[in-house]
Amino acid sequence: MLRDIARKVLGNSLARRIWKRVEIIGDIAVLRKPLDLDLEVEAYRNLAIELMNRLPYVKSVWLAVTPVEGSYRTREFVHLAGEPRSETVYKEHGCLFKLDITKVYVSPALNYEHARIAKLVRPGEEVFNMFAGVGLFSIIIAKYSKPKRVVSVDINPDAFSYMVENVRLNGVSGVVVPVLGDAREVARSCTNCFDRILMPLPELAYEYFEDSVLALKDVGVIHVYEFITAKTKNEAIQEAWNKYLRRCKSIGVKAEVIGSRVVRSVGPRYYQVVLDLQLEKIS
Ligand SMILES: C[S@@+](CC[C@H](N)C(=O)[O-])C[C@H]1O[C@@H](n2cnc3c(N)ncnc32)[C@H](O)[C@@H]1O
Numbered sequence: 001m002l003r004d005i006a007r008k009v010l011g012n013s014l015a016r017r018i019w020k021r022v023e024i025i026g027d028i029a030v031l032r033k034p035l036d037l038d039l040e041v042e043a044y045r046n047l048a049i050e051l052m053n054r055l056p057y058v059k060s061v062w063l064a065v066t067p068v069e070g071s072y073r074t075r076e077f078v079h080l081a082g083e084p085r086s087e088t089v090y091k092e093h094g095c096l097f098k099l100d101i102t103k104v105y106v107s108p109a110l111n112y113e114h115a116r117i118a119k120l121v122r123p124g125e126e127v128f129n130m131f132a133g134v135g136l137f138s139i140i141i142a143k144y145s146k147p148k149r150v151v152s153v154d155i156n157p158d159a160f161s162y163m164v165e166n167v168r169l170n171g172v173s174g175v176v177v178p179v180l181g182d183a184r185e186v187a188r189s190c191t192n193c194f195d196r197i198l199m200p201l202p203e204l205a206y207e208y209f210e211d212s213v214l215a216l217k218d219v220g221v222i223h224v225y226e227f228i229t230a231k232t233k234n235e236a237i238q239e240a241w242n243k244y245l246r247r248c249k250s251i252g253v254k255a256e257v258i259g260s261r262v263v264r265s266v267g268p269r270y271y272q273v274v275l276d277l278q279l280e281k282i283s
Pocket residue numbers: 071072073105106107110130131132133134135136137153154155156159181182183184200201204
């Protein structure tokens with residue numbers, strides 16, 4: 001349907017470049033502006049109006065004019081149509097996430113990954129989500145996998161406030177523990193605490209890896225997310241394996257990759273990869 005709407009408003013060739021760049025987040029539609037396409041905002045506005053006509057549940061449409069950037073991983077937006085409101089409630093896997101698209105990171109493309117990780121968590125586990133955003137991984141884990149607790153850190157005060165609200169909205173208080181701060185500091189304050197650690201921020205995963213190993217129990221799992229340039233998806237996964245197995249060896253930790261996948265393509269020959277690393281600290 002999105003493709004049809006884009007074709008009707010923009011014609012075939014432009015539509016091909018744009019329709020996949022529409023995200024629906026709650027009752028807000030976000031159009032992601034291709035950086036290499038110099039199209040007037042008015043053209044996007046016409047598309048936005050048609051989107052609202054065809055999808056009555058969409059109440060507001062925004063154009064993301066930058067990629068995600070900065071340490072909070074947020075984007076700049078221009079309002080296109082509908083209510084001039086950027087706060088919404090996004091639903092995923094039966095959980096509710098209140099958020100403001102202009103203040104915090106959110107990506108419906110991580111939908112599958114959120115559920116995949118939740119299914120790996122065993123009852124009673126102590127989990128540490130180092131880059132929790134508004135709490136998607138943490139709350140979905142708490143809702144479905146009976147962890148003992150999920151310590152969930154974010155450095156963005158808005159993400160933290162929404163996480164606190166989302167914990168309450170989803171009835172997981174006491175299990176998900178929101179923390180405002182730098183994940184490295186939290187990791188350093190808790191040696192040998194966690195069975196499982198999530199590092200869903202490719203920009204910092206490698207830099208903070210040693211601190212996260214410190215916070216892991218003697219045996220445990222760390223999920224690292226990385227951006228990798230490679231010719232193929234398989235090469236990207238292999239490259240990530242090599243990078244982390246080398247790192248584990250250098251810090252004296254026994255490592256086995258027990259899972260891996262390309263989470264998404266982020267550009268030509270540029271992939272986001274996740275590795276599930278089973279680690280054993282050798283004393
Ligand atoms: C890619 S987003 C996380 C997305 C989230 N896990 C999800 O599934 O929606 C990365 C998050 O890390 C946070 N962040 C950046 N630097 C940080 C740091 N040093 N410590 C803790 N959080 C940090 C950002 O504010 C952002 O919310």
